[in-house]
Amino acid sequence: MPATSQPDPGRRRRTYRLLAAAATLATTGALAAALPADAHDAHHGKPLPSRYQDVQLLSFNDLHGNLEPPSGSSGRVTELQADGTTKTIDAGGVEYLATHLREARQGNAYSITAAGGDMVGASPLISGLFHDEPTIEALNKLDLDVTSVGNHEFDEGAKELARLQNGGCHPTAGCYTDKRFKGADFPYLAANVLSEKTGKPILAPYWVWKKKDVKIGFIGVTLEDTPGVVSAEGVKGLKFKDEVETINKYAKVLQRQGVKSIVALIHEGGLPASGAYNYNCDSPGAGGGISGPIVDIAKNISPSVDALVTGHTHAAYVCTIPDPAGNPRMVTSAASFGRLYTDTTLTYDRFTGDIARTSVKSANHVVTRTVAKAPDMTELISKWNTLAAPIGNRAIGYIAADVPNTGTESPMGDLIADAQLAYGRTLDAGTDLALMNPGGVRAGLTYAAKGSEGDGVVTYAEGFTVQPFSNTVNLQDFTGAQLIQVLKEQVSGTNTSAPKILQPSANLTYTLDLTKTGADRVVTDSIRLNGAAVDPSATYRIATNSFLAGGGDGFTTLGQGTGDLVGTDDLTALEQYLTANSSATSPIAPPVANRITIVQ
Known part of the structure; x- marks a missing residue:
């Protein structure tokens, strides 16, 4: 993993220690951050950090185990041209997604990769036949930092989701290779998914990314109606709480810990007025912008949350929707099946510890198949295809x-x-x-x-x-x-x-x-x-x-x-x-x- 995309190498395995009491900026540090960027420490002669730090947030959603390039219309995106016409572009495949993400990270010392749920479930044979272990391996290689759960993460129930997080061989199918399945290197967040027995989230509700003096919190939720779109067996013993109430609750928790920059990963989405991935739903002539459940959700989530990464509807959009204070807030979705990724710039203010919302920029990018394939992904796909071939x-x-x-x-x-x-x-x-x-x-x-x-x-x-x-x-x-x-x-x-x-x-x-x-x-x-x-x-x-x-x-x-x-x-x-x-x-x-x- 490039140094520019791994803020904390020691945090990527097994236990994800939540910042129970993250310290606020020291008084001297706050004053230093407020000084001009070219100021120097009087005692050590070292340049002080700039007050503002751009943080790159790369995101995608609804991969659904599509490791190989999806075929037919599932493997294309629509691009709006300058003259108002559209064209289709072949897109997707983790060999290409890996290359695009790695190239996007270059030159960005502060870079995070996050996802909006449904990484697994409803997957093609290469992943689904092996209970999505291949997809988790691929996401580890993609250097995914964090994701929310989606409804399809519950297709096989909470115990299987826990196995994907923590590792171990499948309880009935056993081990597919001579190596024990290690599980996800990244945390799955399930803030609004509670155990009926304990009343507590079944997985971590939030996670904090930290590099040097920059801290950004992530809260992950799935749609409240997950029981309506998943089999009864898959959600047995679970309660799904309101998305807005849950995010607002944990935003307060993060703020009490001194984390003021917050991103919500929400597996619920909207429908833009256009099917083109580069449609500008904020333009004066957008003709409706975006509709659907995410609109009301976004309008009611606390202003303390700085950006929303969404999913579920498999649509592509980069929109601003006003928060309860009436201020615009970025809401994004990168279609599905690994055909797009979103590149968002979050400008972190070291003086306040918050995101300068007026500086947030975002755009969706096509995972084209014209770039070189990532060799490690090609090797992974080949390994699992060899195992699946006799059946597939x-x-x-x-x-x-x-x-x-x-x-x-x-x-x-x-x-x-x-x-x-x-x-x-x-x-x-x-x-x-x-x-x-x-x-x-x-x-x-x-x-x-x-x-x-x-x-x-x-x-x-x-x-x-x-x-x-x-x-x-x-x-x-x-x-x-x-x-x-x-x-x-x-x-x-x-x-x-x-x-x-x-x-x-x-x-x-x-x-x-x-x-x-x-x-x-x-x-x-x-x-x-x-x-x-x-x-x-x-x-x-x-x-x-x-x-x-x-x-x-x-x-x-x-x-x-x-x-x-x-x-x-x-x-x-x-x-x-x-x-x-x-x-x-x-x-x-x-x-x-x-x-x-x-x-x-």
Whole structure:
């Protein structure tokens, strides 16, 4: 690790000692800091430090174990051109991310690297197959200093998260190599995630970066609604507290310790008015700037917090949102999958110990693939790919063209729903339809994928990237009235402002009228199953994954089914469907994605 990016080599292992009582600047030191930069110590003839010190904050979020360059649209960013047009740029891959971060640190003696959660979870096979140990190893090599937890850090529960932090072999899979997994060199922060038994945070709530006389505190939180987007088993025994209340609480704790410069790492985000990573949402003609949960959060977090690094929405933005005192404060997000990183300059005032907010500058930068690959990352990827190859390279099907995961109704989501309906009918011939949650579809399938398997071949590794959660396919009985209510829950309740449109099997059609509001956006009279109107009093057998069957994503009605039957995991269902319906000479065509008629 370059000297410019490692402020304290002794602090990077196992125990992260929080600054329980950090000393404030001594009177003489404060007076010295207030002197001009060219002043000299009368006794020793040494130049005194400048009052202001620029600190580089490099940040990213939502990596999701994407060690290799993500394919298709998941591996591109949109760049706004000077003439108002846009172009796409291939981006991402830790071999390139490492190079970009290392180059960015050059010449910056005060540099910190932080992340906004979801470093792991929903990961491609190279990481997910090994319970994300490869990603933790990569983040250690990236010299990540600190990260908040995200909702996906809880996919396998709090005990597994603790293992990723502290190290040790997996309790059931064992050790994957001849070396014991060491865990993260950086602290995971979970200020608003409490143990139900103790009422205390399950991991450190904050951490203080320190170099010489400069101190910056970091508070890490995930979204309060994590239980709504993670399986019940993953959050068992945990309580998730309000983001604003938690950050404000620990900001006071840090201030009492003499730490006045504070950054919040928040795994919750917003939606900018433009999808271009370099869109200026503060410009007079921005046309809406940014919306979403992070806006209200930012407006209510204490003014003592100087900057917010956010995530979760996979969007790219560098915006200022006013704090409760009405002063602008920087809020950033670097999209997802390692395609961008944010470079923020925090100007530290040695006299006050605080950040000079008017001097904060920030910008997102593309992790282009035109730079040299970092050799240590290439070696890491090669090691884990060798272990994964016997499983990952197996062909499970053939596609005639790309199956994208884009749009309100995506071809990939439809394909999965069709696969789950077909599998459900092998368990119970009376299965009527299938519904798939959009958040469970992590990628599309690319016809000309990387590797040597040949165009159109779908490998197990590619299928794993699409569906990495190991959810089971569940069958349940619902009345027609409940089915109609489920469709309305896509655009009402907790999903009112951010709809979650379920991907339907081919035999379910309806109209979604986006000119209306709330539940009325689902046109009840348009709902058809096998071409016939849904009978509110009839019983229908529905296939979903186990996450939805538990009422996840705000679909409370799906948690009220009867006659439960639990099948195999969802990836196996997809594999079986592709095997039965495609071959090298007769590949399967992408679904047309015309099951939902959208009125705008």
